[in-house]
Amino acid sequence: MNRLxxxxxxxxxxxxxxxxxxxxxxxxxxxxxxSLVARHADKLNAVRDEVLKIAPKIxxxxxxxxxxxxxxxxxxxxxxxxxFKGVLDVLANNxxxxxxxxxxxxxxxxxxxxxxxxDTNLIGPFLLIKNALPAMIERGGSIINVxxxxxxxxxxxxxxxxxSKFGLEGMSQTWASELGDTNVRVxxxxxxxxxxxxxxxxxxxxxxxxxxxxxxxxxxFVFLASDKSKGITGKRFQAQEKWKxxxxx
Amino acid sequence: MGAPFAFTLPPELSAKEPPERRxxxxxxxxxxxxxxATGKIEHTRFDKxxxxxxxxxxxxxxxSRTLPASLRGCSCGARxxxxxxxxxxxxxxxxxxxxxxxxxQGDPFGCGLREGMQIEFAEGLxxxxxxRDANIPRLWKLHFSxxxxxxxxxxxxxxxxxxxxxxxxxxxxxxxxxxxxxxxxSAEMPSAGRAFTxxxxxxxxxxxxxxxxxxxxxxxxxxMDDELDRAHPASEEEYFxxxxxxxxxxxxxxxxxxxxxVGTTVVRALESVADSDGCVxxxxxxxxxxxxxxxxxxxxxxxxxxxxxxxxxxxxxxxxFLSAEKIRAAYEEAIARKYLWHEFGDLNLIx
Numbered sequence: 001m002n003r004l005x006x007x008x009x010x011x012x013x014x015x016x017x018x019x020x021x022x023x024x025x026x027x028x029x030x031x032x033x034x035s036l037v038a039r040h041a042d043k044l045n046a047v048r049d050e051v052l053k054i055a056p057k058i059x060x061x062x063x064x065x066x067x068x069x070x071x072x073x074x075x076x077x078x079x080x081x082x083x084f085k086g087v088l089d090v091l092a093n094n095x096x097x098x099x100x101x102x103x104x105x106x107x108x109x110x111x112x113x114x115x116x117x118x119d120t121n122l123i124g125p126f127l128l129i130k131n132a133l134p135a136m137i138e139r140g141g142s143i144i145n146v147x148x149x150x151x152x153x154x155x156x157x158x159x160x161x162x163x164s165k166f167g168l169e170g171m172s173q174t175w176a177s178e179l180g181d182t183n184v185r186v187x188x189x190x191x192x193x194x195x196x197x198x199x200x201x202x203x204x205x206x207x208x209x210x211x212x213x214x215x216x217x218x219x220x221f222v223f224l225a226s227d228k229s230k231g232i233t234g235k236r237f238q239a240q241e242k243w244k245x246x247x248x249x
Numbered sequence: 250m251g252a253p254f255a256f257t258l259p260p261e262l263s264a265k266e267p268p269e270r271r272x273x274x275x276x277x278x279x280x281x282x283x284x285x286a287t288g289k290i291e292h293t294r295f296d297k298x299x300x301x302x303x304x305x306x307x308x309x310x311x312x313s314r315t316l317p318a319s320l321r322g323c324s325c326g327a328r329x330x331x332x333x334x335x336x337x338x339x340x341x342x343x344x345x346x347x348x349x350x351x352x353x354q355g356d357p358f359g360c361g362l363r364e365g366m367q368i369e370f371a372e373g374l375x376x377x378x379x380x381r382d383a384n385i386p387r388l389w390k391l392h393f394s395x396x397x398x399x400x401x402x403x404x405x406x407x408x409x410x411x412x413x414x415x416x417x418x419x420x421x422x423x424x425x426x427x428x429x430x431x432x433x434x435s436a437e438m439p440s441a442g443r444a445f446t447x448x449x450x451x452x453x454x455x456x457x458x459x460x461x462x463x464x465x466x467x468x469x470x471x472x473m474d475d476e477l478d479r480a481h482p483a484s485e486e487e488y489f490x491x492x493x494x495x496x497x498x499x500x501x502x503x504x505x506x507x508x509x510x511v512g513t514t515v516v517r518a519l520e521s522v523a524d525s526d527g528c529v530x531x532x533x534x535x536x537x538x539x540x541x542x543x544x545x546x547x548x549x550x551x552x553x554x555x556x557x558x559x560x561x562x563x564x565x566x567x568x569x570f571l572s573a574e575k576i577r578a579a580y581e582e583a584i585a586r587k588y589l590w591h592e593f594g595d596l597n598l599i600x
Contacts, residue, residue, distance in 0.1 A: 061398050063402065070421075070423070071405075071421075071422070074405065074422055074423065074426075075402060075405035075406065078314055078316075078401060078405055078433040079398050079401050079402045079405065079433075081314070081431050081432045081433065082397075082398050082401040082432060082433050082434075083397075083398045085432065086312070086431040086432035086464065133447070134312060134428070134429040134430055134431045135431050137429075138462065138493070181451070181454075181455065182451070
């Protein structure tokens with residue numbers, strides 16, 4: 001508990017699944033402020049109410065926005081920094097889309113859907129990092145990008161989603177090396193198979209009960225958001241395996 | 250107070266678009282360097298600024314983020330009234346705003362602006378017109394129907410950057426931000442720092458040139474009223490100098506480094522919080538400090554700034570660093586060499 005005292009944290013895709021679980025867990029860990037971003041205000045406000053039950057005094061703001069739209073990114077960061085008086089400690093780039101469901105093979109992938117997936121899963125995190133960095137660079141901070149094993153293996157049928165995650169993993173490495181002599185660390189996490197609405201839509205024929213509950217994979221996110229991970233940057237974590245082993249690599 | 254000298258700015262010397270849309274990087278604008286002691290002038294490119302800086306120098310930036318401060322609203326009531334551009338100028342401590350109201354049709358100030366008027370914007374936002382500002386009569390005090398971050402969110406949904414007549418196109422807000430912008434609140438971009446890239450900032454850091462940040466939310470540079478603009482009444486601006494920045498400024502001065510303000514807003518903030526010995530203290534507040542040739546600089550040694558319009562108040566401020574004659578000589582060269590003016594233009598380093 002209280003591993004995140006004094007931390008102001010921005011989470012995208014916070015209305016459901018892993019983003020929602022991160023918000024609840026971060027609140028339990030004593031986060032000072034949460035900026036929760038998602039496309040649907042009603043779901044987002046429900047998460048806000050849950051957070052406030054856990055931490056009634058938390059500084060919380062909800063922002064209805066679409067990370068695939070550059071003008072929304074500017075608004076997300078401006079509103080967050082207005083709420084937190086210019087101070088941001090953690091950015092969790094969690095928002096993600098799988099694109100059309102069922103997912104078409106690349107040969108059949110409509111280019112506009114392909115672009116939309118890249119805009120949400122890759123360009124959105126790029127612009128968020130770019131806009132949020134000024135608030136982190138003086139005091140230090142942590143950027144956590146949520147990726148997937150589809151960002152390391154070219155699974156058939158995972159089309160634009162997998163390619164966007166390949167891109168996100170590469171972009172995370174580049175950010176980490178470019179920011180190597182600052183106090184801003186950049187790491188990325190593969191949460192593994194999770195029982196989320198997005199995953200169920202991606203693989204409707206699979207049994208979701210075999211997948212992890214997103215609430216059970218949040219330890220690594222707490223670690224990366226906390227001061228315990230100071231000095232750790234440029235690393236890939238797998239949330240469901242022995243992620244602590246990553247630290248010795 | 251009049252400007253230290255007058256000159257005519259040829260219209261072709263207004264930068265009409267951002268450098269990135271003129272085919273150069275943001276850090277490739279030109280840099281006019283003036284040596285304070287001698288008046289010696291050099292011409293270079295901004296990305297070579299490091300050759301004029303030394304280890305232990307401290308660059309102080311204004312990290313205020315530019316608001317899309319131009320909103321469109323219509324007066325409302327029993328009958329729909331005229332529509333207008335509302336240019337937000339300043340957020341006041343009582344949570345109201347000062348704004349310039351410009352009617353869309355006819356006389357910009359002639360569409361029956363009055364106390365008690367209600368202005369309706371999109372997405373359910375409303376504002377009550379409370380009163381004229383006593384200091385700058387073109388500004389009106391507005392009270393919006395929502396406040397805090399909810400209002401910030403709506404301003405970003407509805408607003409556009411303030412755009413003057415010399416700008417060629419409605420550029421996106423992103424072009425009006427410095428790369429280090431943080432907390433939103435400026436009506437116009439604190440543009441002296443626009444040319445910095447993160448690569449340059451990190452390179453300077455590696456070379457031992459320190460940086461620090463203040464926040465001063467800028468007001469409007471023009472009230473669209475020539476007479477009022479010529480009088481350039483000192484507007485009140487909100488600023489914040491943190492403990493970290495105060496410590497860095499004091500430490501730079503103790504260690505023989507120069508404190509170089511990136512922008513006139515930084516000069517205003519630091520000089521507002523400096524004691525008579527030049528010691529800077531952490532402080533948040535509003536300043537009406539006027540800086541001109543009579544002002545003895547206490548905390549700031551150098552200035553990076555844009556090129557200022559004839560009779561702009563910023564020219565007054567430059568005369569705290571240099572005699573009017575030296576400024577005039579430098580500006581004559583800048584005009585002869587076709588430097589570009591305004592927020593997307595070239596820069597001037599005074600050391």
